[in-house]
Amino acid sequence: MTSAARAACLAVAIALAAALAGCASRTERIILLPEQDGRPTAIVVKQGAREVRLDQPYAATELTYADPWAYRASDAEVQATFKDALGAQPARAAHFTLYFAENSQELTEQSKADFESVFADLKQRKVVDIVVVGHTDAVGTDAFNDELARKRADVIRSALISRGVATTDVVAIGRGKRELLVPTPDGVAEPRNRRVEIVVR
């Protein structure tokens, strides 16, 4: 071996050692958590050409410079490593659906009562943003329903604002008859489609 070749080998060996050391000093872990409602769940972890599929609660993988290895994590490990990250998790979005009388912006009696439960939820949140989405049933033209849907959303947005929600924290959107909750042919009056959805985040 010439001295130049020897020097090249040495350089490669040093680079390789440095790369290994660099990777080895870093450890990545991925842990799948149980679904709240017990449904199936999965994460596919791809590292280069290798792939690890995590599909059981607490299925986990650790990635280092060597092959990723799979293991089963415990709730204790999750709490120890991720206490702060999990502690910072925002409250989940809450959904409310309110219903309207036909061709009207007036809530049904039941929905007037349900509207109050929105405020109970708001009290649990420090930072609030709200999306109000208006829908109609399939009676009338698109233009008519788009306008009615937006008016319904605006009525609820105004009601929220009059009860203390900041104007910048609530957006109203009208979706007309595009997203029927109960599918019907065009022209059919269906009370369950005359609704406003409120998403509180």
Add this chain to the structure above:
Amino acid sequence: MRAGWVVLSFVLVTWAGAAQAADIGQIKTSKGAVSIERAGQSLRGDEGARVQGSDVVRTGNDGSVGITMTDNSLLSAGPNSVLSLDRYEFDSTTNAGRFDASLQRGTLAVVSGRLAKQSSDAMTVRTPSAILGVRGTEFVVSVR
């Protein structure tokens, strides 16, 4: 008259779309040092601050942060974390779009939202050495 309403509705929808495109999520919880890097500037990551596409969120030694995205995904990071919101597109009518985030350092807890529910290819989380395809809802990632 009807044409007028159609044009007005279109303008309103377009305007609402533009407003949502800029703000992709909001910081709901913030403790200790939290900053948002945006276009070379460092902004305070206080509770209520809005995040945008390409933002990088950093937490200090004593920091933690929780973000709710417009598709209802929840991302929260513990101390000494660097989280990039690399790409985010969300059509709230169809639930279609794409969300790519990456954790360069630290700890991250994720509850995926409407994007991942709509399509199993819509959401990825990258670490320095891997790409996570999100087929389910809840998981945690650490990079040490």
